[in-house]
Amino acid sequence: MLPFKNIQENKGFFYFCTLTFLSFFINQYYGYKGILPIDSFLIFNSGYDFLNGHYPFKDYWTIKEPFIDFLQAIFFKIFGVSWFAYVLHASFFNFLITASTYYILRLFKLSIEISFFYSLCVAILTYPTAGTPFSDHHTLILCIISIYLFIISLKKNNNLLWIFIPFLLGLSFLSKQAPTAYVILMISILSIIYTLYKKKYIIFYYSVISSVFFLIIFFLLLFLSNIKFEDFFTQYILFPKSLGSTRLDWVFPLEFQRIVLRFKIHYISIAFLILILFKEILRKKKIIKIEDVLILISLIFSCFIFIFHQLMTINAIFIYCLIPIFCAFSQIYSNIYYKLKYINHFLIVLTLFSTFYYFINYVNNRTFMDLKNVDFNNAVDGNKIDKKLKGIKWITIFYPDKPDEEIKNVNYAIEILKKDKVNKMIITDYQFISVFLGEYDQSVTRFWYDFHGYPSKENKYFPYWKNFVIEKISKNNIKNIYFLKLLHGEENPLKNIFGNCYSKKDYSKVFYKIDLKNCMIK
DSSP, X not given: OHHHHHHHHHHHHHHHHHHHHHHHHHHHHHTTBOOOHHHHTHHHHHHHHHHTTOOBTTTBBOSSOHHHHHHHHHHHHHHXXXXXXXXXXXXXXXXXXXXXXXXXXXXXXXXXXXXXXHHHHHHHHSGGGTOSOOHHHHHHHHHHHHHHHHHHHHHTTOTTHHHHHHHHHHHHHTTOSTTHHHHHHHHHHHHHHHHHHHTOTHHHHHHHHHHHHHHHHHHHHHHHTTOOHHHHHIIIIXXXXXXXXXXXXXXXXXXXXXXXXXXXXHHHHHHHHXXXXXXXXXXXXXXXXXXXXXXXXXXXHHHHHHHHHHHHOSSOOOOTTHHHHHHHHHHHHHHHHTOOHHHHHHHHHHHHHHHHHHIIIIIITTGGGTOTTOOGGGOEEGGGTOGGGTTOEEOOSSSSSOHHHHHHHHHHHHHHHHHOOSOEEEEESOTHHHHHHTSOOOOSBSSOBBTTTBOOTTSXXXXXXXXXXXXXXXXXXXXXXXXXXXXXBOSSTTHHXXXXXXXXXXXXXXXEEEEOTTSOOO
16 A cells, blocks of 8 residues: 555656646746736736835825735845746746645545646636736635635634635735625635534634734734825725726626626536535435535635626636636535536536637637737737847737837837936836836826726716825926827826816827926925
8 A cells, every 4th residue: 555655646746746837837828928008017017116115005096906016026026027027926826726726626535637637727727818917817816715725624624724714815805805805705604604503613713813913914014104094995995896886787787698608617517516505405314514515605606706706897707717626626526425427527528628618719819818819920029128028929909910010109108208307107008118217107096097997087086086196296296297008998097187287299199298387286
């Protein structure tokens, strides 16, 4: 038995190392393929700002991902400010979800080969859709790992794991509020049920202690960064909450095509979990444990939560990576309660073909980056802008046939900006420009996207936003404001604040400067 055990351990180590390499490699590759400026450069710029002492909520308006900005600053600090370090951040999280999936599947006694298969599919479909750090992907991964910890704590009766769950969910919330808030609610309810049923009140104590510890650290960081809690609360909680009813319009009316058929593979992947749950609950002679009931409920409701969140987001679909995870757990519980090989074969085939299909149609052709119908043969090397972008296959939806023209526009803007030595604000989706200039862009918001990124004139928080903008311009003594288009989510930035009081100077069709000296700014 001992030699066999050693062989299994060596095989397991080999598969883990292979997953580690592939999870990094595949995302590193796709992180260099194609660009969507508003998304591709967002965290690149804010991570650089964080590294140089410019913080969210205080120095610029933001409604999401301060934790991701902080992490990116760490990656830049360790590996230097480069596109490699930027993509490596995303690749590391792709590794985290891949490795944690492999670990939990092995914990539930799936074979090494099958665990490797499902985990590899997760690596293919998770972060490579975006390639670069993105709030939806980070939040999804942190939520899934939190659910894994919840499941493992039930499976192994490990009380200490309850310490980590609130902390991890807190980091997820600071990556993006939704779907984290829904996952927090789900885990909290299921945890209370388990605590009361088992009378294991120590779980409650561990969770409360962890939550309090996280809040202490959070408020300490706000204090040390000189960030007012009012600014955090308004920007990160109140304003996004004011958009909630509007986002619900994207969910309703409930259309069969959009709600059911669009996510049919997700529903199929949890169908066996639903069947097992109801069949075992309704069985007269109950053999299912409370732990398994709560695990099944957490998996099923997780699927619904992530689908609901996907329907409420303005981004392309990014939750295909859940299919291998739900199929894997369906196979696990099918083995426990049915032991029917044809079910396992069906789940494996479903995962294989869906992974292949979504990889070809969503990952490889960069659908998440709006590049589905773009000819990548037209792409040019990013080093035509700066050596830090070397290796990028530069092509965007704005100049799909003439990427050289786009690069020419960017380089021209950079040359003009270099000559202007006064305090200036740069408004653009090409947010790497200030990084390569080695200066702060003085932008009053992390990204320019009217209505979704900051309040429109109709929103009740518009006066707060207007005061925030005027205060930053006045405090930083901004003389000139430069605009480089195309801006993906905004036609006329700042016009709803200043109207037509400013003068304008055009440098090209996409690059211009405004002067606010005729505007009343106190």
